[in-house]
Amino acid sequence: MADLDTFRAETRSWLEANCPAEMRTPPRDEDDTYWGGRNAEFTSDAQKAWFEACVEKGYTVPAWPKEYGGAGLNAAEAKILRQEMAAINARSPLSSFGIWMLGPALLKFGTEEQKLHYLNQIARGEIRWCQGYSEPGSGSDLVSMQTFGEDKGDHWEVNGQKIWTSYADKADWIFCLVRTDKNDKYQGITFMLFDMASEGVSTKPILLISGNSPFCETFFDNVKVPKDQFVGEVNRGWDVAKYLLGHEREMISGAGGGGLTSAIGAAMTRHAAKNGDELDPVLRGELAMFDVDALAYAAMGEKFLDEMKNGKGHPAQPNMMKYVGTELNKRRHELMMSAGGSRSLEWDSDETKGGKPSRNWLRTKANSIEGGTSEVMLNVVSKRILDLPGA
Amino acid sequence: MPLFHDEDQTMLADTAAQFMAEEGAINKQLRHWRDRDCPDGFGHALWKQFAEMGFTGILVGEEDGGMGMGNVEAGIVLEQIGRNLTPSPFLASSVLAATALNEGSADMRGRYMPGLISGDSVFAVAIDESAKHRPERIRTKAEKSGNGFKLSGQKSFVIQGASADMIVVAARTSGSDDDEDGITLFAVPKDAAGMEHDSVRLVDSSMATHTKFDGVELDGDAVIGEVDGGREILNKVLNAGRIGSAAEGCGVAGAAMDMTVDYLKQRKQFGKLIGEFQALQHRAAHLYSEVEIARAVTIKAGQLLDGGSEKADLMVSVAKAKAGQTAGLSVREGVQMHGGIGMTDEYDIGLYMKRDRALNEFLGDAYYHADRVARLSGY
Numbered sequence: 184m185a186d187l188d189t190f191r192a193e194t195r196s197w198l199e200a201n202c203p204a205e206m207r208t209p210p211r212d213e214d215d216t217y218w219g220g221r222n223a224e225f226t227s228d229a230q231k232a233w234f235e236a237c238v239e240k241g242y243t244v245p246a247w248p249k250e251y252g253g254a255g256l257n258a259a260e261a262k263i264l265r266q267e268m269a270a271i272n273a274r275s276p277l278s279s280f281g282i283w284m285l286g287p288a289l290l291k292f293g294t295e296e297q298k299l300h301y302l303n304q305i306a307r308g309e310i311r312w313c314q315g316y317s318e319p320g321s322g323s324d325l326v327s328m329q330t331f332g333e334d335k336g337d338h339w340e341v342n343g344q345k346i347w348t349s350y351a352d353k354a355d356w357i358f359c360l361v362r363t364d365k366n367d368k369y370q371g372i373t374f375m376l377f378d379m380a381s382e383g384v385s386t387k388p389i390l391l392i393s394g395n396s397p398f399c400e401t402f403f404d405n406v407k408v409p410k411d412q413f414v415g416e417v418n419r420g421w422d423v424a425k426y427l428l429g430h431e432r433e434m435i436s437g438a439g440g441g442g443l444t445s446a447i448g449a450a451m452t453r454h455a456a457k458n459g460d461e462l463d464p465v466l467r468g469e470l471a472m473f474d475v476d477a478l479a480y481a482a483m484g485e486k487f488l489d490e491m492k493n494g495k496g497h498p499a500q501p502n503m504m505k506y507v508g509t510e511l512n513k514r515r516h517e518l519m520m521s522a523g524g525s526r527s528l529e530w531d532s533d534e535t536k537g538g539k540p541s542r543n544w545l546r547t548k549a550n551s552i553e554g555g556t557s558e559v560m561l562n563v564v565s566k567r568i569l570d571l572p573g574a
Numbered sequence: 575m576p577l578f579h580d581e582d583q584t585m586l587a588d589t590a591a592q593f594m595a596e597e598g599a600i601n602k603q604l605r606h607w608r609d610r611d612c613p614d615g616f617g618h619a620l621w622k623q624f625a626e627m628g629f630t631g632i633l634v635g636e637e638d639g640g641m642g643m644g645n646v647e648a649g650i651v652l653e654q655i656g657r658n659l660t661p662s663p664f665l666a667s668s669v670l671a672a673t674a675l676n677e678g679s680a681d682m683r684g685r686y687m688p689g690l691i692s693g694d695s696v697f698a699v700a701i702d703e704s705a706k707h708r709p710e711r712i713r714t715k716a717e718k719s720g721n722g723f724k725l726s727g728q729k730s731f732v733i734q735g736a737s738a739d740m741i742v743v744a745a746r747t748s749g750s751d752d753d754e755d756g757i758t759l760f761a762v763p764k765d766a767a768g769m770e771h772d773s774v775r776l777v778d779s780s781m782a783t784h785t786k787f788d789g790v791e792l793d794g795d796a797v798i799g800e801v802d803g804g805r806e807i808l809n810k811v812l813n814a815g816r817i818g819s820a821a822e823g824c825g826v827a828g829a830a831m832d833m834t835v836d837y838l839k840q841r842k843q844f845g846k847l848i849g850e851f852q853a854l855q856h857r858a859a860h861l862y863s864e865v866e867i868a869r870a871v872t873i874k875a876g877q878l879l880d881g882g883s884e885k886a887d888l889m890v891s892v893a894k895a896k897a898g899q900t901a902g903l904s905v906r907e908g909v910q911m912h913g914g915i916g917m918t919d920e921y922d923i924g925l926y927m928k929r930d931r932a933l934n935e936f937l938g939d940a941y942y943h944a945d946r947v948a949r950l951s952g953y
Contacts, residue, residue: 471947569862571839572849
């Protein structure tokens with residue numbers, strides 16, 4: 184315990200010295216976070232300084248081994264770092280699908296050479312990754328996907344289309360599910376890695392109800408992928424994909440640390456008061472019920488992480504976390520819209536920073552669709568945890 | 575501290591689970607005493623067994639002969655009580671009254687703790703004064719009288735009040751009804767002249783009293799803690815009782831869910847197990863999620879309370895509200911998914927519905943605690 188106390192003290196003073204004041208406020212939205220990559224630009228000097236300090240210390244990926252760009256923290260130390268960062272509201276220095284998704288897959292399935300190469304790139308924010316999973320005809324039923332890689336000796340020739348590829352237009356590389364055997368549904372998919380600058384790759388942003396375009400359609404037209412650029416085994420990419428979906432569900436559920444940890448009712452009430460409004464008692468009641476559920480869920484998030492790190496807990500638990508976390512987030516934004524009144528309806532006013540309340544509210548509707556719908560999550564819980572028949 | 579039970583706590587949970595499933599089982603205790611119209615609503619022999627197991631003094635300090643454990647451990651026992659609907663004085667005596675007595679003088683602890691620990695005594699706590707829990711307002715008065723006090727007023731929802739050898743009473747010694755200060759806690763012995771119980775059986779077959787205090791004369795040594803300094807002790811008692819009720823509620827919720835999920839795997843209609851129907855699967859999976867969350871926040875709040883955290887008040891209310899909502903969902907879904915058989919007295923699921931209703935109301939329902947969460951959060 185004395186070691187952990189020392190670690191906490193050191194962490195606290197390191198954060199004090201290295202985390203700029205501007206980085207101790209929540210990011211305004213997804214654009215206000217640093218995503219790294221070849222074309223990345225910092226939005227402020229503070230963001231740059233904070234990112235660079237974290238890279239130096241291994242704190243973009245604190246729990247990864249040092250040789251892969253991490254800080255090699257054990258579970259107890261990583262928890263202390265999270266707590267100390269939360270205590271000062273420190274932002275995450277780097278948002279990255281590489282950290283959240285590809286990294287964990289490489290740590291489990293990658294070769295030593297792949298780990299040294301790709302994980303260090305991810306930790307330093309050099310390459311921005313996107314994920315090629317869904318296809319127009321394969322949403323909830325992902326394994327029916329058809330994008331095909333034909334064996335051409337030293338490379339695969341990939342043809343097909345992906346959809347809902349987050350930030351494909353900004354990403355440098357893609358980790359992508361490609362069918363390499365048309366005769367085996369589950370054991371005919373390979374988990375490939377390739378450069379989005381390859382000839383034959385094109386992307387087209389999709390305009391959403393929020394007016395934003397975080398997702399793209401991604402087209403592959405005779406794309407050459409060298410035969411050594413895959414993770415795990417050829418035709419066993421579904422194993423990697425399933426493992427990764429678990430991580431995606433954790434991320435979306437907010438259990439990874441970005442969860443809702445404080446009551447929102449007080450902020451809503453203060454905000455309304457600034458405009459001379461008073462919230463209706465029934466709305467106050469709804470906010471209070473929401474805060475009960477959100478604070479209880481935050482405790483569940485903590486328990487979930489503690490159990491995962493100690494090998495306890497059911498392996499299908501991330502599905503439950505994803506279901507509850509996303510439904511809560513949708514409810515939160517409904518309440519924020521109601522508390523904000525007509526002001527929150529404004530679509531592009533300066534006062535709302537370009538319609539943030541309404542656009543963010545609409546964005547949350549995707550939470551319970553992407554990465555497995557709420558209905559699919561409930562199916563998985565029924566089948567794998569409750570062991571209900573024929574599910 | 576990780577949010578799961580350590581080795582000692584897991585051992586305690588296993589021991590309590592086995593004990594309640596065997597000795598505290600529904601047929602052996604709840605139905606047995608209910609069907610005999612027992613005026614206590616529980617068995618004294620079982621209470622002596624609680625003592626042998628070391629449960630009675632779980633929150634009592636080691637210097638007083640107790641186990642010196644915390645609210646997390648008391649919650650572990652209560653979750654098993656909830657799972658088996660075991661009627662006992664544990665919540666009122668070993669959690670609520672014990673938490674009050676822990677704040678008393680050495681003399682007071684010496685008077686009451688040995689009986690509690692041995693299982694010979696039963697204690698109750700009198701807080702509510704009307705049909706809804708409102709401990710912010712205390713009207714029962716204790717006026718100076720000679721070397722002691724004279725107690726006047728009335729209390730309701732005094733669990734096991736008529737069975738109790740001593741009742742902890744929250745009374746006003748100064749100020750007006752809604753004042754924060756001016757509260758004093760008294761240990762009122764059962765033979766105190768002027769105390770009158772109107773005993774009522776509740777929906778869950780537990781027994782409670784409306785108790786009148788008509789100029790009850792108390793010695794000065796009946797005061798727990800300091801005169802006018804009772805609010806702080808009362809808050810400790812309420813926190814302990816609320817987190818304990820939440821833990822028991824998690825047990826009720828979990829057992830009702832398990833019964834229901836088992837039933838979905840046995841009952842056939844339309845030539846299929848009803849558990850094959852997605853309409854029921856999704857409701858069961860949603861219920862599972864809520865039960866997991868209620869258990870997590872109950873452990874979290876218990877840890878914060880035991881650790882003396884300033885967030886404990888808030889999280890105890892979150893836990894009481896969440897456990898209440900969840901247990902309510904679990905028993906309602908339970909009865910509905912059992913269909914007609916769920917409406918019969920013979921089947922146990924209805925007993926869980928009744929217990930949940932009483933437990934939810936005890937020490938503040940989900941509405942009370944959600945409101946408290948809002949107030950403590952500044953709105």
